[in-house]
Amino acid sequence: MLLTITTRxxxxxxxxxxxxxxxxxxxxVEFGKGKAHIFYPVAxxxxCTCALLLDIDPVGLVRNNGNQFALEQYVNDRPYVASSLMSTxxxxxxxxxxxxxxxxxxELVDMPLPLEVNLSVLPVSGGETVLHRMFDPLGYIVTATQHPLDTQFPGWGNSRYFxxxxxxxxxxxxxLSHLFILIPVLDNDKHYWVNREEIEKLLAKGKGWLETHPERELITRRYLRHQSSLADDALAVLMKDDMPEELLKADVVAVKPKxxxxxxxxxxxxxxxLSTPVKSVVDLGCGEGKLLKLLLPHQQLTHITGMDVASQRLEIAYRRLKIDRLPDNQRKRIRLIQGSLTYRDRRIEGFEAAALVEVIEHLDPDRLKALEKCVFAYARPAKVVVTTPNKEWNVTFTEDATQMRHSDHRFEWTRxxxxxxxxxxxxAYGYTYVIKPLGDEVEEIGAPTQMAVFTR
Known part of the structure; x- marks a missing residue:
């Protein structure tokens, strides 16, 4: 991957x-995933032109990065395109x-110079329009040529590379601050898991221009890999100048959100x-590992397993939990597996407790019987915690009785x-149960979520 900066x-x-x-x-210069070569083709x-050429180690790129569940670690574009690796x-x-x-x-530091940047292969999620939305407000003249998917097969159309x-x-x-932030934003991806330190990087490198950029929200959310909690906190800082004076006086920005x-x-x-002394828990439909992260610090749990059908979510969970960085004794306590809840899977049998958090409503009703048998007949944990949306609560945000809370929901139940x-x-399976409301209750319609605790 080649980046050049030229001045006349x-x-x-x-x-x-x-x-x-x-x-x-x-x-x-070495930077973890490879080397950067700096040289001047013209001086x-x-x-004067300075070139930054990246030499990415494809093996080092996938080693210990948690991407153990997908073909992506074998086939990817990362060594050849401008991405977060270029920002690093x-x-x-x-x-x-x-x-x-x-x-x-x-004296040169604060002197505006006529500069020209060339990026040979820049992935742009959203096409040339997004490219202009990023750079035009900053005063750049943008020239972009889209690469075809394959020059031998023009009928395949264009790629996302420019x-x-x-x-x-x-x-x-x-x-350089513009490039540092906007290259991974345009790619809409990063080669590492982001945390709260990324907010500091964003605010530091975006100081003086990101606050007023018309696409600051899109930039922020993409830069922070669409982690809502991080993006909301960053935007609260970036947008504080837009808040009414009376709200600023009330220190609303500094108040921790509910x-x-x-x-x-x-x-x-x-x-x-954890209300009973269980030692093993399986999170069925664990998604990105948020519940697993809450469970991991509790040492009473000696075996924690997360299972999900989507490999991409398991990759995110692996990075969120930093499994590759855990001490050996902690790493042995947790496992991530890919699988479906509509087929018997002996890997989820033998656990004392199981959770299905917002899972059942993503199945077609005719497949629910298969899940019931897999969980309650075969896996058969002593305790099962199930949560699902309360359909009655939907009137608080819509007048359309058919509208559900998520496009992937196959059904939603009343209480x-x-x-x-x-x-x-x-x-059917020999369990007693207790139903508990989750969230603020509203008279006559209940809470937004309903939770059932099954005990065998």
Whole structure:
């Protein structure tokens, strides 16, 4: 992957001082997943071009990254495109420049220069329109050429990859901050799991331009890999200047937001599972591992397993739980497996407790019998915690009686329908049950979520 930065400022070789890289030398920087080679194809008084060439180690790219469930670790575009790997390389190779430091010519740091950036292969999620939405408000002249999927088969159409040229008279430190943030935003992916430290990076590198960018919300959510809690916190800071003065005086921005329904649901399920001295728990339909993360610190649990049908979600769970970084004794306690709840799976048998959090409503009703048999007849844990939406509560946000809360829901039950199902399951498989509301209750329609605790 090749990135070049060119200036025709006089003398153009000032670019070497700003980048802290001598034009007469070829330099090399290691950055974890490979090496970055820095060299100057052109360096004279009239024109100077610095090239950053990435040499990605494809084996190192997938080793210990948690991507154990998909073909992606064998077939991917990461070594050949501008992605978050390029952002990492920019910070490693040009750390002084992006931080606004220039020992020999400090006056250059805040001097706008005519700069041209060329990215040979830039993946853009959303096409050329999104590319312009990102760079046009920042004053760049954008030229983009879309690469075909295969030049031998023009009928296949174009790919999501572009050769991009950006031109702007701007300080180098600001240009590098734009590239650092917007390259992974356009790719809409990152090669590492993001946490709260990413908010600090975003705010630091976006200072002075992201606050006023018309696409700041899209940029923020993509940069933070669509993690709502992180994105909401970052946007609260970025958008504080847009808030009415009376709200700022009330310190609303600093107030910790009320815990959301999903977080409340997971916390109560966790507490319910741990309310008896169980030592083994399986989360059936574990998704991205949020419940598993709540369970992991509790040492009473010696065996924790998460199962999901979607490999991509398991990859996210692996990164969220940082399984590859856990000590050996902790890593042995947790396992992630891919599987379906409509077929018998002996790997989920023998657990003392099981959870199905917002799972059953994603099955077609005629497949529900298969799930019941797999969980209550074959796996047969002593305790099963099941949560599902309360259909009656939907009137709080829609007048359409047919509208469900998620496009993938196959059904949603009223409280009476859920109780009937619990009664049927209990009688069929020898369980007693208790139904509890989750979330704030509303008179006559109940809580948004209903939870059943089955005990054998």
């Amino acid at each position: 400022h006089t003398p153009a070789t000032d670019l070497g001082y700003l980048l802290h890289k001598h034009p007469a030398k070829v330099q090399e 004279n008084e009239d024109e 390389a920019i910070v490693k190779a040009f750390s002084s420049a992006i931080n606004g430091k220039c020992k020999d010519k400090p 050769a991009v040229t950006l031109r702007q008279t701007i300080t180098l430190k600001v240009l 815990q959301g329904l999903h977080e409340t649901r997971l916390q109560q399920v966790c507490e319910e599972l 009476a329908e859920f109780q009937q199902w619990c009664e049927m399951v209990g009688n």
